[in-house]
Amino acid sequence: MVLISLTTDFGLRDHYVGVMKGVIAEIAPDAKLVDVTHEIPPQDLRAAAYVLWSSLPYFPADSVHLVVVDPGVGSARRAIASQTAWGVLVAPDNGVCSYVWAAAPPILTVELDNPHYRRAAVSHTFHGRDIFAPAAAYLASGTPLAELGRPVQAPVRLPTPAISVGEVEICGEVIYVDHFGNAVTSIGRLVWDGAMVHLDPAFGEAGRRIVAVGRVTVRAAGRDLGPIRRTYSETSPGEPLALVGSEGMLEIAVNQGSGAQVLELQPGDPVEVIAGR
Amino acid sequence: MVLISLTTDFGLRDHYVGVMKGVIAEIAPDAKLVDVTHEIPPQDLRAAAYVLWSSLPYFPADSVHLVVVDPGVGSARRAIASQTAWGVLVAPDNGVCSYVWAAAPPILTVELDNPHYRRAAVSHTFHGRDIFAPAAAYLASGTPLAELGRPVQAPVRLPTPAISVGEVEICGEVIYVDHFGNAVTSIGRLVWDGAMVHLDPAFGEAGRRIVAVGRVTVRAAGRDLGPIRRTYSETSPGEPLALVGSEGMLEIAVNQGSGAQVLELQPGDPVEVIAGR
Amino acid sequence: MVLISLTTDFGLRDHYVGVMKGVIAEIAPDAKLVDVTHEIPPQDLRAAAYVLWSSLPYFPADSVHLVVVDPGVGSARRAIASQTAWGVLVAPDNGVCSYVWAAAPPILTVELDNPHYRRAAVSHTFHGRDIFAPAAAYLASGTPLAELGRPVQAPVRLPTPAISVGEVEICGEVIYVDHFGNAVTSIGRLVWDGAMVHLDPAFGEAGRRIVAVGRVTVRAAGRDLGPIRRTYSETSPGEPLALVGSEGMLEIAVNQGSGAQVLELQPGDPVEVIAGR
Numbered sequence: 001m002v003l004i005s006l007t008t009d010f011g012l013r014d015h016y017v018g019v020m021k022g023v024i025a026e027i028a029p030d031a032k033l034v035d036v037t038h039e040i041p042p043q044d045l046r047a048a049a050y051v052l053w054s055s056l057p058y059f060p061a062d063s064v065h066l067v068v069v070d071p072g073v074g075s076a077r078r079a080i081a082s083q084t085a086w087g088v089l090v091a092p093d094n095g096v097c098s099y100v101w102a103a104a105p106p107i108l109t110v111e112l113d114n115p116h117y118r119r120a121a122v123s124h125t126f127h128g129r130d131i132f133a134p135a136a137a138y139l140a141s142g143t144p145l146a147e148l149g150r151p152v153q154a155p156v157r158l159p160t161p162a163i164s165v166g167e168v169e170i171c172g173e174v175i176y177v178d179h180f181g182n183a184v185t186s187i188g189r190l191v192w193d194g195a196m197v198h199l200d201p202a203f204g205e206a207g208r209r210i211v212a213v214g215r216v217t218v219r220a221a222g223r224d225l226g227p228i229r230r231t232y233s234e235t236s237p238g239e240p241l242a243l244v245g246s247e248g249m250l251e252i253a254v255n256q257g258s259g260a261q262v263l264e265l266q267p268g269d270p271v272e273v274i275a276g277r
Numbered sequence: 278m279v280l281i282s283l284t285t286d287f288g289l290r291d292h293y294v295g296v297m298k299g300v301i302a303e304i305a306p307d308a309k310l311v312d313v314t315h316e317i318p319p320q321d322l323r324a325a326a327y328v329l330w331s332s333l334p335y336f337p338a339d340s341v342h343l344v345v346v347d348p349g350v351g352s353a354r355r356a357i358a359s360q361t362a363w364g365v366l367v368a369p370d371n372g373v374c375s376y377v378w379a380a381a382p383p384i385l386t387v388e389l390d391n392p393h394y395r396r397a398a399v400s401h402t403f404h405g406r407d408i409f410a411p412a413a414a415y416l417a418s419g420t421p422l423a424e425l426g427r428p429v430q431a432p433v434r435l436p437t438p439a440i441s442v443g444e445v446e447i448c449g450e451v452i453y454v455d456h457f458g459n460a461v462t463s464i465g466r467l468v469w470d471g472a473m474v475h476l477d478p479a480f481g482e483a484g485r486r487i488v489a490v491g492r493v494t495v496r497a498a499g500r501d502l503g504p505i506r507r508t509y510s511e512t513s514p515g516e517p518l519a520l521v522g523s524e525g526m527l528e529i530a531v532n533q534g535s536g537a538q539v540l541e542l543q544p545g546d547p548v549e550v551i552a553g554r
Numbered sequence: 555m556v557l558i559s560l561t562t563d564f565g566l567r568d569h570y571v572g573v574m575k576g577v578i579a580e581i582a583p584d585a586k587l588v589d590v591t592h593e594i595p596p597q598d599l600r601a602a603a604y605v606l607w608s609s610l611p612y613f614p615a616d617s618v619h620l621v622v623v624d625p626g627v628g629s630a631r632r633a634i635a636s637q638t639a640w641g642v643l644v645a646p647d648n649g650v651c652s653y654v655w656a657a658a659p660p661i662l663t664v665e666l667d668n669p670h671y672r673r674a675a676v677s678h679t680f681h682g683r684d685i686f687a688p689a690a691a692y693l694a695s696g697t698p699l700a701e702l703g704r705p706v707q708a709p710v711r712l713p714t715p716a717i718s719v720g721e722v723e724i725c726g727e728v729i730y731v732d733h734f735g736n737a738v739t740s741i742g743r744l745v746w747d748g749a750m751v752h753l754d755p756a757f758g759e760a761g762r763r764i765v766a767v768g769r770v771t772v773r774a775a776g777r778d779l780g781p782i783r784r785t786y787s788e789t790s791p792g793e794p795l796a797l798v799g800s801e802g803m804l805e806i807a808v809n810q811g812s813g814a815q816v817l818e819l820q821p822g823d824p825v826e827v828i829a830g831r
Contacts, residue, residue, distance in 0.1 A: 001583060001584065003576075003579050003583075005572065005576070007569075007572075012566065032579065032583070034572060034575045034576065034579065034587070035566075035571075035572055035575075036569045036572035036573075037566065037567065037568060037569050037572060038566070039566060039567040039568075051568075051569045054569065054573075055569045055572055055573050055576065056576075058573045058576035058577050058580070058683065059576035059579065059580065060576070060579055060580050060583070063576075063579075178567070178568045178570075179565050179567040179568055230628075230678060231628040231629070231678050231679075232628070232679075233628070233629065243678075243679075245677075245679060246677040246678075246679045246680035246683065246684075
């Protein structure tokens with residue numbers, strides 16, 4: 001029983017997600033359906049790319065991941081399916097798979113142009129129902145990826161989240177703010193062993209190395225947040241702090257509060273780790 | 278593995294939907310459960326009727342559709358199950374199935390009065406758990422519809438969404454506003470082939486025909502919205518427009534905005550398509 | 555196919571619930587996943603305890619119930635799994651199972667300290683993914699409870715919801731407010747047979763008995779709400795009332811409105827039933 005995960009910005013108020021599941025159930029009645037989230041901020045490709053990157057490693061490797069965050073629906077943007085070590089992604093060709101590809105490179109990516117594997121009538125406004133859901137369902141039913149369309153050589157990629165390592169500091173940026181107000185940054189995967197900070201970048205350049213010896217200070221929104229903490233409770237309620245989140249990324253948070261709100265952090269805002277202070 | 282879809286106005290904050298699924302799993306452990314939506318506006322029968330009409334055709338035809346939008350819970354309104362070509366609907370007898378019946382007429386409708394197929398103790402306030410969920414589960418397990426109760430001859434029907442076709446105009450009304458702010462109207466199924474507008478009414482009178490030759494103008498909220506567009510991107514961001522939505526119905530929208538908000542449209546508001554301008 | 559239910563305060567905006575389901579699907583691909591709710595008010599153990607108590611009896615008795623409402627994540631609080639007649643609960647040892655245990659006493663409770671049944675790397679901030687989800691999945695796959703860790707003798711318990719029965723009155727408190735604004739109280743299970751009020755306490759002392767003869771009056775928020783009603787419609791729209799809810803507990807509601815809003819009721823607020831008026 002193959003699993004199909006679903007990630008969209010459709011929200012749960014309307015019936016659009018339910019309709020996609022109906023389409024899938026008709027084609028692949030035995031597929032197991034699991035929602036990742038349907039509350040991606042509308043048309044926010046970077047947020048969706050991050051959510052996929054931090055979710056897919058926890059799913060069975062033979063899963064199919066249906067992604068519909070699609071500002072270009074009805075335009076000429078391509079629809080693709082991409083085999084990776086983290087499963088097959090079915091998505092618009094708009095870069096939403098980029099962060100996954102940085103960790104699990106595309107093995108084969110095809111354009112979903114075989115009309116046999118879409119609905120007979122394709123609307124201009126709901127490709128989730130008419131193209132992406134059928135493709136995911138056929139893949140989950142065992143249809144070979146190569147059947148769905150022609151290979152795509154250069155799928156669209158988003159810029160890699162900014163991270164630069166200097167003599168005494170690492171500079172990164174906020175890449176996602178969760179509903180608790182935790183601001184996840186591009187700085188990671190960081191490991192703080194009490195004496196040294198090791199960096200094993202999640203995106204872009206690879207290779208773990210020591211980036212700081214001794215204490216470091218984290219700076220965000222023009223404020224010093226002190227060293228990297230182990231848990232929220234190492235600061236007083238309401239106080240901002242930096243810690244290594246559940247994905248190994250540096251996160252800015254507030255004990256019993258919202259880091260994003262207290263510090264007015266948004267995706268793209270800079271965050272620094274400064275050594276030796 | 279039969280599919281049971283669920284459509285309610287319960288929201289997802291409380292445990293009421295989960296409890297119904299527990300009841301179903303006890304009776305029909307193999308049924309596949311798919312949420313259509315639980316965010317129908319409270320007690321809004323027309324919205325629920327529209328959501329069912331636009332969702333059910335995408336589900337397997339042997340599905341069971343559990344519907345609990347039930348302003349009359351605890352009163353004398355009947356509980357029914359209705360076999361159609363779009364599956365069996367299990368719902369209160371308050372008209373919520375009307376729009377589905379307009380497209381897929383009831384083959385057999387019974388009152389859920391056989392106490393064997395409800396919970397032993399029926400509360401006054403939660404028939405979803407005590408009557409509707411067990412009925413849906415027994416049907417999904419293969420219990421014949423006729424076992425569940427006596428045939429109902431004249432189930433309650435809502436008025437058909439307003440649509441009238443004149444010499445030079447079609448008049449309809451807004452029937453649903455989605456969370457993007459798209460206002461779906463009763464005018465459809467419209468096909469604009471570049472030269473002529475064809476109308477194939479979704480509800481009420483049947484039979485496709487030509488309703489206009491040449492350009493048409495759409496009017497809503499006292500404003501001219503120009504001709505029927507093919508995609509959102511044919512207007513500037515923030516500008517209202519009319520287009521044929523994914524169900525073939527005329528929709529009023531705003532490119533990168535909310536049609537319902539910009540034009541202050543609500544269900545029941547009139548919308549016109551005027552020929553030859 | 556064993557059922558795993560999920561109850562958390564994670565909300566549905568982020569991918570955290572989806573990630574837990576991915577972890578479960580990897581270990582127990584055949585488990586059926588049912589959400590109870592993910593909208594428990596953040597870190598509200600009493601609300602979660604009530605939701606579990608009022609949901610679990612409706613699930614198959616061999617279900618596994620995954621509960622992650624966990625203010626103490628990363629601290630020394632234990633993680634436990636507890637076999638009861640209502641299934642196995644997998645939860646933090648913070649009292650969240652207390653109300654269930656009052657009705658379905660723990661048969662065997664173990665600490666989840668066997669590293670074989672958690673993820674290899676356990677984060678400080680996401681035990682739902684690293685400890686609780688794997689434990690639930692292994693239990694659903696048939697791993698004996700005793701394998702998961704050492705027996706726990708005295709798991710943490712919350713105080714029992716307040717209820718006291720005097721000569722002429724029953725005093726209780728609000729224990730949960732649902733999204734309709736219905737305020738569920740600790741007073742129940744009440745049965746009003748038209749002549750006498752019978753009380754069969756849900757928590758604490760057991761044994762059904764007559765607590766009042768003739769009419770009673772309900773008082774909440776300093777107001778007389780009149781007798782216990784049978785349905786909402788026995789009062790005018792907007793008027794507050796008391797009735798016996800779907801779980802047999804006394805509830806304070808407003809016909810076509812929000813009881814909690816009109817009367818400004820919150821969990822912990824006192825409610826009284828006074829006999830003979």
